Amino acid sequence: MPELRTTTLVDAPPRTVAAALLDAPLLTRAVRGLGVRLTSDGPVLHEGATLTAAAGPVTGVLRVTRADTTGLSAELVTGPLPRLALATDLRHTGGGTVVVDRVEWTSPGGQVGRFADVVVGRGLALKVLEARATAVSRRSRELLDARVVVAAAVVHDGRLLVQQRAYPADAAGRWELPGGRVEPGESDHDAVTRECAEELAVTVEPTTQVGPDVPLRADLVLRAYAARLLSGTPTPTDHQATRWITAADLATLDWLPADRALLPALHPLLPRVVPPGRASRTFRSRESYVQDP
Incomplete structure (x- = not known):
């Protein structure tokens, strides 16, 4: 099962980084420049919320399974892959919050599967993770000064x-x-x-x-x-x-x-x-x- 991950250190407490993760428009804007069309069923991500993605050969609906102070997770419920899971874990340290983004998937067999591994794994998935990590880091710093x-x-x-x-x-x-x-x-x-x-x-x-x-x-x-x-x-x-x-x-x-x-x-x-x-x-x-x- 292929897996990719990125790690980012954000100079903000976990509750602030968690707020950035829940910002649905932030996520859609972060991946728009990569040619990924992503829409959500509301402005705030929450457990049970859905995301509809369209990116070349990968189109499907993901459901959020976790959205709390520990991070956010989502899994593919309809789409071309047998399994696709996204997860972001937050770890508090003395120097800030470590944000670990992961994506893992199971590809269909044969030539189609090998093609999916190349397109999703080595190309688009890594770019999406990096773009999202950059956006979350920037938004977290903005939210440090937000009114409450x-x-x-x-x-x-x-x-x-x-x-x-x-x-x-x-x-x-x-x-x-x-x-x-x-x-x-x-x-x-x-x-x-x-x-x-x-x-x-x-x-x-x-x-x-x-x-x-x-x-x-x-x-x-x-x-x-x-x-x-x-x-x-x-x-x-x-x-x-x-x-x-x-x-x-x-x-x-x-x-x-x-x-x-x-x-x-x-x-x-x-x-x-x-x-x-x-x-x-x-x-x-x-x-x-x-x-x-």
């Missing part, structure tokens, strides 16, 4: 607090974690506490970061923190609804793209089974809530 939007992964009684957007039109009805922008001179933890108080009238205590940084714009990233509910009942103000959900609910909601990238990191925060008698509630106004069916 914080999100709160508030877990209480085995459930996660989420809220449903009311606006703008393209986001209305979709779900996200509570949070907002970090103000100048404010720490991430202070921003989490303030935003939860302003948006939901609750007091929370933020702790550790959850998942990677997620790119929102060229100069803006989303950063999530686990948090404990200290007091108050969630009361939506600018949102349609606020809801406590279980681990089983995570895959059923229509998430905003950036928040969807955090789902693998949210699962470990929630128990598989919630104690009986703690029904899920959806709060739809400041004074009332309705019981979920």
